[in-house]
Amino acid sequence: MKIIDRAALTLLIIGGIHLLLIGLFGVNVVEMLFGDAEQWATRIVYILIGVSALWCFKYFSFTPKGGSRLRDR
Structure with missing residues (x-):
């Protein structure tokens, strides 16, 4: 999965730079x-x-310590 995650982030960054240039x-x-x-x-x-x-989208719930940041609420 790490390969797919890195590829997706790379494409997303390229897309963001593309929109910036436009x-x-x-x-x-x-x-x-x-x-x-x-x-x-x-x-x-x-x-x-x-x-x-x-x-x-799955990175919305990501925290550096692991788990969900909404767990303690």
Whole structure:
């Protein structure tokens, strides 16, 4: 699972940087590399980033000591 976790976090960070570049400079790197949004490669990249974001939802309950931070409430 650690490989999937690290891959998901990496894709999520890349997606965040991608959105930062779009917001600041209007540069869409994914579309520059893979073509417009109608191309399958571009859609696959966006799908992978979205699935990575969904996978990382499990980190909301993560604490460094382990367990849930809501357990004692």
